[in-house]
Each structure stands twice: as structure tokens, then as C-alpha cells.
Amino acid sequence: MSFDILFSQFMSGIARGALLFLVASGLSLTFGVLRVLNFAHGSLYMLGAFLSYSIWNFLLMPVLGFYLAAVIAALIMGGVGVIIEFGLLRRLYARGWPEQLLATYAIILIITDLVKWAWGGQFLSIPRPKPFTGAVLLFDFPFPSYNFFIILLGLGLVVFLWWLVYKTRLGDIIRAAAQDREMVSALGIPIPWLFTWIFVLGAAIAGLSGAVTAPFGSVALGMDIEIIIECFAVVVIGGMGSLPGTLLGSFIVGQVYAFGILLKPELALAFIFMVMAVVLIIRPWGIFGRPER
Amino acid sequence: MDARPIEEKDSWFKRGWWLLALIIASFLAPMVLSEFYLTVLIEALVMSLMALSFNLLFGYMGQLSFGQAAFYGLGGYTVAMLVTKAHFNFWLSIVAGVLVAALVGLVVGIFCVRLRGIYFAVLTLAFGQLIFTIVFKWHDFTGGDDGIQGVFPPELLKSPTAYYYFILIVFLVSAFILWKIIHSPFGQTVVAMRENSERTEFLGIHLAKYQLIAFVIAAAFCGLAGAIWVPFYRSVAPSYLTWIKSGEPVMAAILGGPSLFFGPVLGMFVMTFFHAWVLGFTVYWPVVMGALILAIIFFLPGGILGFAQEKLKQRKERNNQAAKK
């Protein structure tokens, strides 16, 4: 097990972690503010992936096509987010968490069949976009440069979210609402509007993540459940509703996945679960999470 | 969506008659029904058992589990593997199926009960999916996505009618056991945990322990359901363990009404026949399921029985008001 292989896997883990953070951050943001765990978050990711494929296929523009498709897919998913939040979730805030979970579970079912109906059971992929088509040599080991794109995107999201949450007025509201919803509402800030925007942001990010996953060649039915499970592992390990926790959790799960693949590919998911199990025993509310009491 | 184990005396009495009638009817069913409908009825009974055990966790304990199909599938796979590969005794295989499901339920439960509410639900989905993935990928042991075929019941139970009576008896006995458990001090504790977990903890109850016991019981009965279904269907496949399958007892419970013991049974019967009908003209069952769940949440919050109960209560109140005048 030479150093270059290890380093290469480490970097793969970083890339995977970056992708996970892209998806999980939307989930964490939504949960932190709305206190709703969107089971269907993975479905938005999947729908974004399929949409981006079709848009790319339609545009047929040599370099820009991929990026444009990704952005358009993200915007469409934001729109879907509006429909879901405004049309459905909003009516359920007053009801308990069971109804909210059931409703988002129902959305997974609906979207899964929607994708099956629209795209069939195919496995789709988009070729890697320029300029990230080749590989870069890391200590004599080829590392797909597209992974660097993912990592850059992840970093970009970290910076964006950090700016949003800590440097803008909206961010102040977000953090206040996460702590005390009633107070924020009493201050005259229209909570429903805030909720919709947060949800839409989360949905758009999910859609974008799905779109950039397409060049990995794994756009297929079932990616919704796959990713949501990994996202759950991320937030269980890192702590629900905590963005720093999600970042750490993504990093950890990414590394466990990468080295798990190295050891025994079929058991990669099981390794992630083992880490999750350990966290559950030692600190059930996650590394950066807050205990119930 | 809350069930209460100790009901008033006169409502039990009224309930007794129609239950007896149904049981008698169920014993007479094979003489009236065609083989096709008998098969659907068998499926409804098996899934109702799964729904009843799920409702122990949902209606009575107040927790949502999205992973029950894993235990159902494990029960089925255990029987399938023991019967086809080890040529094990059929009856003992069924017992083994229950035990395997209960054991896995114990292991999974230990992690899941450390959290509650949303987190608990999330974990059950995750573990359910993990178990599915293991069964799906372990080609050498479980047959992977081919599943296992050729699972035959003993000579005695080869005919559909005979197997129907077997399943009916298992169902009735299981339902009786679950009823007893729910009306026992343990069941009362489970309900108290749902009603006010803090208070119950301050009464000296170690919440996680009781949640774990309930979880294992539910897993065991789900395993039993899978174990008795597979020899009838003659095969088992990874599709038994999917998250979609896990949603079926959930839907049955909320459709029929989780606040009453037999609600999930009613819901599952409606759902099974509805499912069979839908599959007649489309393969897109999940979207129908999703739409139905949303419809129930918004238009029928207590399920069918919950709705009926509300109406009866309203009528009783109106009569009371009228009598007072």
C-alpha cells in the first residue's frame, strides 16, 4: 500500500466529501431553520441529475452545455422547491413531525415514479466537461481533474454559505430562527417567506449537486435513496442542523467511503454505518449537535 | 393518531360481536372464494400481521419506523435458505425466521432507540436500506438479485386452501398475542411513553429499554409475516426488503386508523385489494401510494376508523345535547 495510492484515495475521499457536502448542506439548512427533515431531499438531487442530462442533451453546446444545463436544472429544482414548500409543507408546519415525515416520504414515492415514467430505467451519464476531461498526476497516480472541479464547487459552497449565514442580514435571521422561531416572528419578520426561500435554496443546491454528479456516470433510479442514506450518516455524525457539523461529517463519510472502497468495495456502505453506529453510542446527537437537554 | 389500550367497557362489548362474525366468515372463506381471491386474501392477512406489528411502534409507541421490510425480508430469506439449502424442517425454519428477525431487530434497535422522533425514523430507513444492500449484494449467500426459488411447504400445506388455514391461524394467534401485549402493563407503559415521555421517565422507566423491547417484538412479528409468506409464494427476492415495501405497513396503518387496534388490518385489506386492482392497469404503484398517503394526511387524518370514531362521537354529543333540552 504505497503512499501515492493512499494519497490518491484520500483525494478521492475529499472529492466524495465535497459532493456529499453539496447535497447534505441543503438538508442541514432546511432542518436547522424549518425543523423539517426533508426525506425527499435525495429525490430532488436525483431529479436534478436527470433534468440536467436532458437539458444537456437538448442544448448540445460543446463546452458551455454542461454548465448551463447544471444551472438550469438547479433553477428548475428551486421551482420544484417552491411548489413543495408552498403547496405542501406549509400546511403541515402546524401538524406534528410524523405528518411531515410521511408527506416527504410520499414525495419520494411520487418523484421516483415520475423519473421512472419520464426517463425509464436507464443508466445515464454525461461526459466530463471541458476543461476537466483528463487526469492530473498526484505522485504518479492519475486523479480525474473533474474531481477537482467538485472539490472547488464544494469549497465555493462553503464560502457562499459562510458568507450567507454569518455576513448577511438574512443569515442573522436564519441563525435567530434556528434558535427561537417565535421571537423572530414577533420581530415582524415574515417567517413563511423565510421558510420558502430556505427550502428553495436547499432544493436548488440539491439539483445542482445532482447535475454535477452526472459525469460520474451514475444517474439512475435508486440514487435518491442512496444519497439520502449517506446524507443521514453525514448529519448523524456531524450533528443535525449544524453546517460546520455537516462539513465535518461530509469529510469523514467521504474518507470512510474512499478507504472502504480500497479495502472491500461491497462493504463501503457498511463501513459508513459502523462509524455512524459508533457516533450513536458515544454521542447520539452528533459531533457538533446539541443534546436534547 | 393515538391509540389507548384500555377502552371503555361497553365499546368492547359492541366490538365483540362483529369480530366473532368476521372470524367465522374467515374460516368459511375458502368455500366461497375463487383461488385468485383466496390468494389475495392470504396476502392481505400476511401483510396485516406486518401492519399490526408496525402499529405497535406507531399508534401505540408514537414512533415511525421506515425499515420494517428488512425484518419481513429477513424472516422470508431465513426460511428460504434453510428449506432449500439445508433441507431444514419447515416448522423449525419458521421459528428460525422469527428468531433471526428478532435478533437483527435487537442489534438495529440498540442504535435506533438512542434517538427519538425524526432521528429514529431516519435511522430505521438507513438500517433497513443497509440490510437490503447486504442481501442484494451478497450473491453467494443470498442469491443476490436472483433471489431464492423453489421454497416449498410440506405436503400437508401444499394446497392453497390448506395454506390459507395455516396463515389464518398464525394471524389470529399473533393478533391475539399482540392484543394481550398492548393491554398488559408493558403496553400501558409504551403508551405512557408516547403520551408524556418525560413524565414516564420520572416514574422510573428507562425509556430506551422499553422502546427496544417494543422494537424487537415488532421485528419478530414482521419476521413471522415474511416467514409464512415465502413458502406460499414459493420464492423470495431482495424486493421484499426495499424502502417502498417498508412503506406499505405505514400506509395501511394511517389508512385504517392507527388509534384503534384493528385499524391497520382494515387499512391493509383495503390497500391489498386496491393494489391488486391498480396493478391491473399500471405498473406505477409508488406514485399511487404517495398520492394516497398525501390524501390521507390532508383529508382523513385519523384513518378510516378514526374518522368513523369521530363521527360517532359527534353523533353521541348531539344526542346528549338534544336529551338535555
Added chain:
Amino acid sequence: MLLETQEISKEFGKLRAVSRVSLEIAKGDIHAIIGPNGAGKSTYFNLITGYHRATSGRVLFRGQEITGLPAHRRCRLGITRSFQITSIYPKLTVYESVLMALLAQRKETLNFFSSAKKFFKEEVWRILEDVGLTDQAKTLGDSISHGDKKRLELAVTLGTEPELLLLDEPTCGMSLEETEIIMGLIKKLSAERGLTILFTEHDMSVVFGIARRISVLHQGALIADGSPEEVRASEEVQKVYLGGSA
């Protein structure tokens, strides 16, 4: 001496809610803890029942250290509390609620096959008689009056057959009549069942009406501890209270 806290403190981040309180609760006593709002009374209770873990200091019950024990274990030892905001079972009847307490107390909760309603009928009725809720036995917890909810709270705590009963503002929100009833009840329980009662209150007439010993907390620290006369005469206490109820 039934309960003792030694230099017990609880910090929430930078906030010191309870600051090195050392107190002894004598067996059979009716002992009141008073203090202005925010003095730390509820937090102190929480430290005794195990709801909060102490940041420092010890809690001893019957001479044995219980500082690290979780809440449900302390209840088993005989420490029970009622809640300031009534913590009852909304969808269980009054009878079922008390029955639940007894089932837990008598360790019958792992019984899977007997019928729950057959247990402890005498004990439940006795408790309901003591608190005066016999005619509400079949009413659901969230359908009874506020005063009755408090009585139900009390009934449930009695079901745990405690040695030490902690009552958090037992007469909160009650009318004059209801307050008198509760006061009489507390005195009766102390006399007839030999319970040791520790309670917090804002209503000074209740405090001076039934307490045999009073401790005063202010900003998390203990500033007075003694008989009602001693406390009434204490200058410190008068300064803090400025001669009126908080």
C-alpha cells in the same frame, strides 16, 4: 437527614444558575425553597431529581451519593417530583395515570400478558380518594380543570410511593379555595404517609402556612436557611424580598 446537597452548582455556559448550595433536608419535614424569579429554585430541583447533571458538588440521598445517577434511577430510590407546568398524560384517564405510576413503582411494567386494568385497584382508589379525584376517574387528563390537573400531578407522584416528594409551585395558578385544599393535602400526606416534602412557592401565605423549614435562594446561592420565624426575621431575606411576595 434524608437528602443532602454539598456545594452543588450548575452552570449553563457562562450562566451560573445554582451556586454552591449546601442544604440538608430532614426526614419527615415540610421544607420550602423560596426566592425571587430566576433564583435557581427550579434548577436546584432539577439537580436533585437528575434532570440536570451538576457541574460540581454532590447530592446524597439517605447518605449515599447519587450525583451521577440518571433520573429514572433516582425515582426508583424514592425521589419524585411534580412539575410546575403540569406534566400529565393528556390522553390517559385520571385512573390510568395513577395506575401507570403504580405499575412503574411496583415493577410490573415488564408484564406482557396480564391485563393492566386488573392491577392495584385498591391502591389507585385510595390515592384518588386522598386527593379528591374519585369522581373524575374516567376523565381524560386534558379534559379536567387546571386545579384538578395539579391534583392529578400529586396523585401520580403518590403512585410512585416516594420518600421524598418535590413539588414545584404546587399552588401555581390556583384560586383561593383550591390553594387551601392543596395546602391541607400536603399537610395530610406528610402526617399520614410520612412523606418528606420539599417544595418551591411564590405564594408566601402557603409557605408560612405549612412549611416547617425554609431555605432562601438568591441568584443561585443560598442566603438563608432555618425555621419560618428565623427566615422572616432575617435581614438578608428582607433586603432581597423587600417585604412582599416575589
